[in-house]
Every structure is written in structure tokens, then in C-alpha cells.
Amino acid sequence: MGVALWRQIADRIRLGISNGDYDATGMVPPETALAAEFGVNRHTVRSALAALAEEGLVRAVQGRGTLIERKERVSYPISRRTRFSAGLGRQVKEIGTELLGHGQVPASGEIAAALDVSPGTPLIELRTVSSGDGRPLSTAISYYPADRFPRMAEQYARLGSVTKAFAAHGLDDYVRVSTEIVARHAEAEELALLKLSPGAIVMEAQSLNADLDGRPVEYSRTRFAADRMKLRIET
Amino acid sequence: MGVALWRQIADRIRLGISNGDYDATGMVPPETALAAEFGVNRHTVRSALAALAEEGLVRAVQGRGTLIERKERVSYPISRRTRFSAGLGRQVKEIGTELLGHGQVPASGEIAAALDVSPGTPLIELRTVSSGDGRPLSTAISYYPADRFPRMAEQYARLGSVTKAFAAHGLDDYVRVSTEIVARHAEAEELALLKLSPGAIVMEAQSLNADLDGRPVEYSRTRFAADRMKLRIET
């Protein structure tokens, strides 16, 4: 209830594709067969397939059938040495990062606690979107202590990498201290940034990075498009 | 499109609650205020609140308002020494595990590769549901090499713990080798097992455990109810 039948059917077909049920033919079964399998009208199946085509997961060809344009989920590694670009390296040909905006904000309770600073301490805030081969994969809001990394925004904009921006401030190495992952429905802003359709899912990772002395250097909230990414924990 | 408006509104209110937007009063704003805020009819807001009440997240009291029954997400730790019960210890008073069924199956391609056995090798399969304080939290399908752990099902049923069932086979310690996490809409079976409503989200963790010599001992697919759990990565 509350979720249109065609969307539920779309979810089941998507699952079947990702399970490899149709690998033998590389095509989804005919609309009439799917309608029979799911016990719904052919038009309902067509709505579902139209949604999947919109996602780029399948492509219908009149007279032939509906071809699967397999898109593997990109695997994002999470380890003590998590670096965005490095981990995605071979899975996508081209990585794009866009700086949506930046600013200086006072540390609020939760973030202040994570970064181990007093509430109100000035922080640099970066908002970014990252994509692989043109598909948006994740969007992040990151916070850095402004006294230690005053030119974070400029350096990130220039270098296109947090690791390099840290290096420009004299920080050569840092490690992941903790990561918390929740999954939820995407908000309106996330739908727009990640080019998702309503009802889509994001995985939100709240992570804390620290230098080798254990001093926190970055707190970030990264939202991953759940149908395009999987997270790989390396312990 | 494809997701009823009242369900989208419910998602936004749920998010507001988990963000602590209404902590000052402990109540959701009046229905008329919410209707104005979201630009929908009051009846639509009422449908959304009814759904949240069904989840147990809020409770409406005529004449007063709609009270928030805050339920924090249970944090599930993932580390080299991931043990289900131990990690949840202090967050829930009572942990329940139910063995739904078990059997012996031949190893299929993907699972055989993970467990480093030839396809067709007999495996013990366990299907379980775990809950905290009566609320279902996760459901899992686990596979164990049948030659090494022949009485896995019986021992698990008797001892209620994978760690103890391993110990009964002479395996005293094991570690998490890898974990992959995806998030997706729950399937019909998962909706039933975890007592979720349509459109709900599950986080699926595919994990591999090995003994201290590096030999794989368990491959499992655990699906967590996303609105009741968060995953905490400890590196």
C-alpha cells in the first residue's frame, strides 16, 4: 500500500537483473510473460519497464525485446586508508568531482563532538557531488577545522581532491577513524543532485578522519546512490 | 511518481524526527501546520501520520497532539571480530534469534568461490531471524562447509549462537574477512520476516568469515531493517 504496483514490479525486475536471472539471453522476458509471472496487466509491466529504461538499466527494441544494459554497482572500499578516487580507479573510466559550494560555519553540537572542538568553533564546509563516467554516484558535506585548514575550499577547487588539499596544508597522511552507515529514502535535494527518481534509496555514511596523532581533521556525511554503489568493508 | 504522496510525506516526517527537529516539544507539529508546510491536504498528512503510528514511531492523542515515541536505530558493529549478540548487548534488553529452517545444498558458483570450495560441494544452509526487544532487526542466510561443520544446524538450534556452534565443532576463533553492503527495497519475503511495510528498505551485507589460518568457514547474506539499524564500521 502506498507504493504503485508498477513500481513494485520494477523493483522485482531490477532485482532479477542484478541476480543474473536473465543472463542467458541478455534480455528481460517478453512483457506478456512478465505480466503472467507477476499476475498483473501488461500495461503495468510496461510502466515498470519504462521506469527501468528511464534509469538506463534496460532498452526496449520494438519487435525484438527489452535488452539489459547491465550496469554493475560500483564498489566503494572503506578501510583505514579510504581515498575516494583511488578506490574507484579501475571500475570507472572517468571520475568527476564538482564543488557545489563552500562556506564557513560554526560547529554545531554533534559535529563539534565528532571533531573534538568546542561548539561554535569555525569550520570550513564543502558540498560536493562525485560521478563516474557521467553518472552521479555520491554527494557529500564535509567539515574541516578552519584554523588548521583555512584554504581548504580554494585548494579543493584547484586540486579536485581532499587528499591533495590536505597535503597543501602540510598534512601528508590521515586515517579513517569511524564510519556509520544508514540507508533511507532520498530527500528532494538528493534526488536532484544524484539524478534519482522518487522512492530511490541513499546510503548515508557518516565518517571521521584523523591525522596520525589521532586529531580529527575531517567529518563528512556522504550519501551514495544505493542502486549504483555497494560499500566494501576492508578490515 | 509511483509513490503515494502520503508515503513521501511520512518519509519526510520520519526524517525530521530522526534529525531531532521536534525534540523541543517531543511532538510532531499539528496536522494543519504540517499540511501547510508540505503543501498538501490535511487528510494526506493524516494518512502519513497513521502510517508512522503503525510503525510505532508516533502516537496521536486527541485534543493534545501527536507524540513522538523515539526509537533510536540500533547500532550494529562490523569489525574483524564481528559477533552478532555481543555488539548489540547494551542497546537492547533482550535478543531473540529464531531458526527458520535449515538444509544441505550444493555450493553454487558465487558462494563456492567465496568459500573457496568446488561448485557442488555440500554446504549447510541456515535461515534465521534476529530481533531486539521483540522487533525484528535482521534476517540471514548462512552457508557452512558440510564436511567440516556437519552438525551446524543442530548445534545452532541448541545453542542459539553461531560462535558457540563453531566452538562445538572445535573452532574457537574466527575473523571477518570481507563485507559488502548494498541497500535496496525489501522483497516480499523480507517484508514478512522483518514485519516491514511495502517500500521499506533493507541493507544487505554479504560477509565472509574465516578461521585464523585463513580458511573460509562461513558465508552469509544478512538483511537488516534499514529503519531500525545502522552499521558501524570499526577499522
Add this chain to the structure above:
DNA sequence: TATAGTTGTCTAGATCAATAGACATTTTGG
């Protein structure tokens, strides 16, 4: 005890989702 503010219930109409059926258009293979 009024009164304002809140949730609960009912009716009616407008819009969207799903079913049903018919037929056109395109591809494939005998």
C-alpha cells in the same frame, strides 16, 4: 467554565493507477 487548539470522522468531487481489449509497427526466422 468558556475558549482556543488539537485530533477524529464523514461526505463529495477530481485526479491518478490499473485493468481490459484491439490493433499498429517492427524484427526474426522459416
Add this chain to the structure above:
DNA sequence: CCAAAATGTCTATTGATCTAGACAACTATA
């Protein structure tokens, strides 16, 4: 070339969702 099989398009009908409005029932407070 023809027939089978597949997707594309159109019309019509039914049921669910959303809007709109009015009023009842209950709670807290002045």
C-alpha cells in the same frame, strides 16, 4: 515473402488516492 513474436499506441472502465469542506470529540489553559 510470410507468419510468428515482440514492442508501441489508443480507447474505455473501474478503483484508489488526493483535495475540499464541515463538524464532532477531546485536552489544556485562562
